[in-house]
């Protein structure tokens with residue numbers, strides 16, 4: 001029987017590339033996203049590359065019941081996961097006093113509640129089977145406060161803290177947890193959510209190379225996975241300066257790199 005992997009946010013960007021690599025590694029896939037047309041396109045593309053029937057689940061993971069519905073649908077089909085990738089995410093840019101609460105509430109729901117809930121629901125099966133892998137997609141934003149994207153940075157910090165603690169608890173169970181912390185990656189995330197301007201043209205990685213790094217790290221049971229030397233430096237830089245200085249530096253970089261309405 002084929003190994004089964006589920007990826008959220010599989011229709012685009014990093015999630016799409018991770019899905020493709022799992023597919024080429026002979027996984028059968030459950031592709032979750034809220035974009036039905038793009039999901040169907042990906043399914044059609046993948047059907048040409050794999051002998052397995054991959055399933056698509058159109059779900060908006062901002063909704064409170066989404067994680068439970070996914071778990072129920074897979075349980076009804078008697079399917080248990082070998083790999084769970086919590087990748088779906090988006091950003092909100094602007095000063096907190098001016099940003100839209102619904103967007104930020106949705107983001108907290110997606111990055112924090114849905115990702116945690118999916119781990120909660122699928123972990124017991126994995127532990128029972130004595131094998132399984134969870135890949136949570138955070139960001140190098142996790143390592144310091146992020147003025148102008150304050151809630152985004154905070155949700156990613158949560159994901160890193162939660163994942164490292166979970167990995168520790170799961171030692172000896174056969175189940176691993178990897179938390180991926182990419183730096184700026186060329187996807188529609190940057191244009192749609194973060195309003196990145198054309199000024200920043202260094203240290204931007206492709207989604208395919210981030211995905212390759214992620215899969216390698218996950219297969220090695222690496223806990224903290226930061227692709228790229230500069231990103232590893234940036235993720236550790238905050239250790240050597242006061243946290244308020246780190247926040248000021250982030251703010252300056254955000255202002256320089258992004259268009260502000």
Ligand SMILES: NC(=O)c1ccc[n+]([C@@H]2O[C@H](COP(=O)([O-])OP(=O)(O)OC[C@H]3O[C@@H](n4cnc5c(N)ncnc54)[C@H](OP(=O)(O)O)[C@@H]3O)[C@@H](O)[C@H]2O)c1
Nearest residue numbers: 009012013014034035060061062088089139184185187189
């Ligand atoms: N790109 C970067 O620079 C960067 C850097 C560090 C970390 N990350 C993280 O990497 C992950 C993937 O981002 P990406 O750059 O690949 O972005 P992307 O190209 O925008 O892809 C994200 C995918 O997630 C889907 N999605 C968003 N909200 C969802 C929801 N509520 N329910 C189900 N699916 C949802 C999106 O669907 P729609 O298209 O319909 O919105 C999209 O297909 C995110 O967690 C992001 O925070 C990205």
